[in-house]
Amino acid sequence: xTSSVKDDFYDAVNGSWLESAEIPxxxxxxxxxxxxxxxxxxxxxxxxxxxxxGNIKPNTPELTEFIKFYEIAADFEKRDRDGVKPLLPYLxxxxxxxxxxxxxxxxxxxxxxxxxxxxxxxxxxxxxxxGADKRNVLWAGGVGLILPDKTYYDxxxxxxxxxxxxxxxxxxxxxxxxxxxxAEASAIVEGAKRFDASLAPYRKNSEELSDVAKLYNPSNxxxxxxxIHSIDVKKLVNxxxxxxxxQIIVTEPKFYENLNQIANDDTFExxxxxxxxxxxxxxxxxxxxxxxxxxxxxxxxxxxxxESMPQEKSAFxxxxxxxxxxxxxxxxxxxxxxxxxxxVHDMVVAMINVYEQRLAANTWLGDATKQKAITKLRxxxxxxxYPDQLKAVYKKLKTKTADEGGSLVGNVQEFxxxxxxxxxxxxxxxxxxxxxHMSADTVNAYYSxxxxxxxxxxxxxxxxxxxLKQTASQNYGGIGAVMAHEISHAFDPNGAxxxxxxxxxxxxxxxxxxxxxxxxxxxxxxxDGLPFAGGKVNGKLVVTENVADDGGLSAAxxxxxxxxxxxxxxxxxxxxxxxxxxxxxxxxELLLSIDVHAPAKLRANIQVKNFQEFYDTFxxxxxxxxxxxxxxxxxxW
Numbered sequence: 001x002t003s004s005v006k007d008d009f010y011d012a013v014n015g016s017w018l019e020s021a022e023i024p025x026x027x028x029x030x031x032x033x034x035x036x037x038x039x040x041x042x043x044x045x046x047x048x049x050x051x052x053x054g055n056i057k058p059n060t061p062e063l064t065e066f067i068k069f070y071e072i073a074a075d076f077e078k079r080d081r082d083g084v085k086p087l088l089p090y091l092x093x094x095x096x097x098x099x100x101x102x103x104x105x106x107x108x109x110x111x112x113x114x115x116x117x118x119x120x121x122x123x124x125x126x127x128x129x130x131g132a133d134k135r136n137v138l139w140a141g142g143v144g145l146i147l148p149d150k151t152y153y154d155x156x157x158x159x160x161x162x163x164x165x166x167x168x169x170x171x172x173x174x175x176x177x178x179x180x181x182x183a184e185a186s187a188i189v190e191g192a193k194r195f196d197a198s199l200a201p202y203r204k205n206s207e208e209l210s211d212v213a214k215l216y217n218p219s220n221x222x223x224x225x226x227x228i229h230s231i232d233v234k235k236l237v238n239x240x241x242x243x244x245x246x247q248i249i250v251t252e253p254k255f256y257e258n259l260n261q262i263a264n265d266d267t268f269e270x271x272x273x274x275x276x277x278x279x280x281x282x283x284x285x286x287x288x289x290x291x292x293x294x295x296x297x298x299x300x301x302x303x304x305x306x307e308s309m310p311q312e313k314s315a316f317x318x319x320x321x322x323x324x325x326x327x328x329x330x331x332x333x334x335x336x337x338x339x340x341x342x343x344v345h346d347m348v349v350a351m352i353n354v355y356e357q358r359l360a361a362n363t364w365l366g367d368a369t370k371q372k373a374i375t376k377l378r379x380x381x382x383x384x385x386y387p388d389q390l391k392a393v394y395k396k397l398k399t400k401t402a403d404e405g406g407s408l409v410g411n412v413q414e415f416x417x418x419x420x421x422x423x424x425x426x427x428x429x430x431x432x433x434x435x436x437h438m439s440a441d442t443v444n445a446y447y448s449x450x451x452x453x454x455x456x457x458x459x460x461x462x463x464x465x466x467x468l469k470q471t472a473s474q475n476y477g478g479i480g481a482v483m484a485h486e487i488s489h490a491f492d493p494n495g496a497x498x499x500x501x502x503x504x505x506x507x508x509x510x511x512x513x514x515x516x517x518x519x520x521x522x523x524x525x526x527x528d529g530l531p532f533a534g535g536k537v538n539g540k541l542v543v544t545e546n547v548a549d550d551g552g553l554s555a556a557x558x559x560x561x562x563x564x565x566x567x568x569x570x571x572x573x574x575x576x577x578x579x580x581x582x583x584x585x586x587x588x589e590l591l592l593s594i595d596v597h598a599p600a601k602l603r604a605n606i607q608v609k610n611f612q613e614f615y616d617t618f619x620x621x622x623x624x625x626x627x628x629x630x631x632x633x634x635x636x637w
Contacts, residue, residue, distance in 0.1 A: 005618045007625035010604040013576035021582045026310065028303035031581035031600070032464060036443045040459050044331060044441065045316050062390060063330055066323040068399040072408050074315035079408060080288045084178050086409035087283055090114075091178070094276050099268055104232040108239040112417045116278045118143060118263040118271065119231050119256075123241065123424050125431040125450045126249070127216050127504040134431040134450070134502060138237065138245050140224070142203045142252040144278075146196045148302065149594045153200040159589065163301060168193065170297040174280055177291065191273030198262045198270075202255040206594045207541040212449070212494040215251040216504060224248050228256065230263040230271075241427040286318070286408045304584025320441075322415055325387070326394050328439030328457070332386025336440070336458035341385035344461055344479075348382050348454070351483045354559045358637065364519075365512055372499070372507040376490060379500035381433050381453035385461075386440035393422040433502070445482055447489035447548075449498040454486040464577050473560050473567040477574035480556040481549075488551030488637055492544040493520045519636045523547055526606060526634050532599045533588035542598040549598075549607050551637035557613060568617040572608055579604040610634050 005012040023030050050056040051067050052074075058064040072078075090113050097103055103110065103117075110117065119140060126137040146167055147153060152160035168189055175185035209215070221244065225233035238244055250256060263271055284295025289311065296308045309317065320327045332341075359365070359373050396418050400406030433451045438444060440458040447454050456479075463470060466479035489495045496516065499505045508516070523546050528539025553575065560571045581600040583591075588599065597603070608614040609628040620626045 004624075005626070006620050008605065009572070009608060009614075009618075009626055010576050010579070010601045013573055013604075014580040017580055018582060023582055023584060025307040026305060026313070028305045028587040029581055029583035031583075032578045033443050033581075036459060036462055036465075039462070040331065040441050040443065041313070041316070043335065044320070044327065045313070047330075047334075048316070060326075060329075060390075062323070062326045062394050062397070065397050065399050066319060066326050068401055069322060069397075069411060070315060070319040072399065072402060072406065072411060073319045074312060075402065076289055076311050076315075078402055079286075080290075082407055083288050084291070086407040087178075087280070087287060090279060090283070090409075090413070091276065094272065094279060097272055100230050100265070103230075104235060107232065107236045111236070111240065112420060113413065114279065114282065114416055116143060116275050117231060117236075118259060119228065119233060119236075120144075121233075121237065121240065121248075123427045125502075127212075127450055127498075129431075129501060129503045131503075132501050136426040136429055136431055137247065137249060138221070138241070138427065139249045139251065140256065142255040143199060145200055145203060146193070147200075148590060150200055150203045150205040151593055153197065163298070164193070166301045167298045170294060171277055171281065173294050174284055174291065175277075177294065178280065188273045188276060191270040192277035195262075195267060195270040195274035198267070199255075202252070202258045202262070204252050204254075206596070207538055209251075210494075210541055210544065210596050213497055213504070217250045217253050218247050219250050219253075221245050221248045224250065224256070227260075229260050240424050243427070245427075283409060283412075285314075286412055302586060302590055304586030322412065323394065323397065324439040325391055325436065328386055328436075328441045329390050332440035332458045336385050336461065340458075340461065344456060344466075345382060345384045347479070348384060348456065348483055351480060351555060351559060352377060352380060352382075352487060354562075355484065355487050355555050355637075358555060358558065362637075364515055366509050369508050369512040373491065376452065376498075376500040376507070377487070379452055380487065380490065381451065383434070383436060383453060383455040385456070385458045387434075387436045391435070393419060396422075431502075445486050447486045447495065448502070449489070449495045450502045452490065452498065452500055452502040454483075454489075456483065456486070464574060470574070471567060471570055472563050472565065473570040474574040476556045476560040476563075477571040478578050480559055481552045481575055482578075483552070484555035484559075485548045485552030487555070488548040489544070491551065491637055492547040493517075494544050516636070519634065520547060522634045523550065523636070526610075526632070527598055527602065530602060530606075532602065533585060533592050535589065535592045537592065537598060537602065542596055545597045546603075546607075547636055549603055550610060550634060553607050553611070554635055554637060557611060561613075568613055572614055572617060575608065576604040 011018070021030055027034065047056070048067065048070060051058050052071060058067055093106070093109070093113065094115060120143045122139050122141070123136050124139050126135050129135065147160055147163055151157060152163065154160070171189045172182070172185045175188060176182060180188065234244060281295065284291045292314065293308055300308065308314065356374055356377055359370060359377065362370060365373065397415055400411055431451070433453055436455060437448070438446060438455055438457050442457045443459045445454070445456045445460055460482070461479065464478050465482060466475050497504050499507050520543060524539035524543045527537050527542055527546055530537040557571065560566050560568065579600040592599065605626070609626060610633045614620065
């Protein structure tokens with residue numbers, strides 16, 4: 001402990017580490033999560049190097065295709081020789097468009113080539129179903145912006161113009177490298193920026209997007225399609241899913257209500273330039289080293305990362321991203337295994353049982369709501385370690401090698417088409433609740449409200465989160481709190497909207513729901529306005545994750561106290577340890593604007609203040625920096 005626990009718990013636990021830790025040049029942060037990520041990367045890159053050299057043979061056909069793709073991604077000599085050539089056919093298609101009629105004549109090809117349209121359509125689970133019968137339906141969302149959030153376009157946001165200038169300079173360089181004159185490049189980029197600026201006023205910001213209930217706006221499909229003049233939406237949807245649905249779910253009605261004044265004959269050239277710039281920006285990282293370096297400037301500026309990844313590591317990341325579940329399957333089987341999978345599954349079940357006991361003893365829920373909450377908890381689906389079966393779509397990925405005339409861009413575009421076709425083919429089908437949306441080699445976990453499931457990939461199940469070398473109290477302060485955090489998402493302000501089947505269906509009495517909203521508002525107030533990274537925390541943006549942290553810590557604390565050798569100092573200390581983070585100022589500022597999680601230090605410090613056990617364990621008294629008045633402490637679950 002390098003400072004007083006009573007004044008700043010996070011600094012007291014992590015002070016020595018914070019003083020000595022250095023952020024690698026190709027990172028924007030380091031710490032508990034990132035250390036595990038680096039360890040996973042090191043293991044996998046070493047193993048795959050052996051496979052690429054022929055010393056080890058890949059043990060599945062899909063892993064063989066991954067290694068072939070990895071070889072192409074890592075062949076920078078060929079990427080340098082090819083230069084921009086692999087990208088040109090896709091850009092020429094965009095350049096050939098003379099008006100909206102041309103766009104509508106080539107809709108399917110443009111979409112499968114990754115071209116951005118002024119409509120964003122996709123197939124995802126319906127948030128409302130008929131009991132256990134949940135279907136995949138058509139959704140329409142708002143299209144992406146150049147800057148990371150709508151708030152960056154506000155007049156008083158000084159970061160916005162600075163970042164936009166960096167993007168402008170980067171894109172001008174890229175377009176000149178493609179063969180445009182400086183004047184042509186500037187005209188294209190300025191047109192793209194004008195179109196982008198016209199989108200921003202009608203997009204939702206991160207806080208608004210975090211309110212799930214307001215994203216669910218069922219609309220008559222014919223009326224929706226006919227209201228849009230630039231894009232033939234009926235033709236597009238029929239080409240994508242092979243039918244015309246009765247309904248579409250619109251996440252941002254305001255955006256589509258104003259789309260005709262954004263995308264029309266007068267703005268077509270700006271739209272075309274926007275489409276062109278987006279394609280160059282998204283695919284530059286798959287070209288030569290020069291394009292990769294220039295094309296990463298904006299992203300590095302956003303995060304504060306000093307250098308781009310080394311070539312070999314960037315090739316690994318690119319390949320792993322494409323074959324994510326294939327790599328995850330390999331990692332899970334080799335570094336986790338069935339025994340650990342069952343052991344952790346049992347841990348999750350035990351934590352669910354603790355949660356059920358807490359729900360049964362809850363003093364502010366009525367009996368009817370309490371029973372529905374317990375029913376939902378008992379229906380929770382658990383995914384641990386890695387999937388039992390690899391998704392069938394990965395069997396369709398066949399890498400076209402250099403000897404076969406393949407290029408990195410060509411393979412990436414073909415695989416993107418296959419993944420998109422697979423997702424679109426799910427329209428009208430029953431939602432598969434067993435499907436994983438995170439690979440086993442990912443250091444993270446998640447709760448899915450529409451699936452009512454929790455997922456704990458193998459890679460997070462390591463120290464300091466979990467280890468046989470740690471005490472039970474330490475493990476509960478790490479992975480136990482994380483497990484209970486994900487369970488708590490079933491009862492956060494968004495998760496609480498969904499029933500045991502994952503349908504957005506109110507199961508609360510009015511009195512209980514009103515009380516829950518009061519408690520949630522208290523959690524908003526607890527964090528809102530806290531100073532961090534030169535800005536202030538937006539309590540509404542981070543409320544769902546904070547409610548989950550609060551519930552997770554509460555349940556894990558109870559589980560710890562039930563053990564024969566409970567050590568609450570170890571429990572709280574490991575809670576602070578897992579959140580240790582050192583990040584660039586730019587990354588901290590970015591996350592403060594767009595991340596639904598509170599800054600790591602505040603997650604560690606503020607949440608423990610809600611529990612009397614923390615004050616008792618460390619003898620925190622009124623007047624100490626870690627003191628919070630009892631009436632201001634928030635405990636929901």
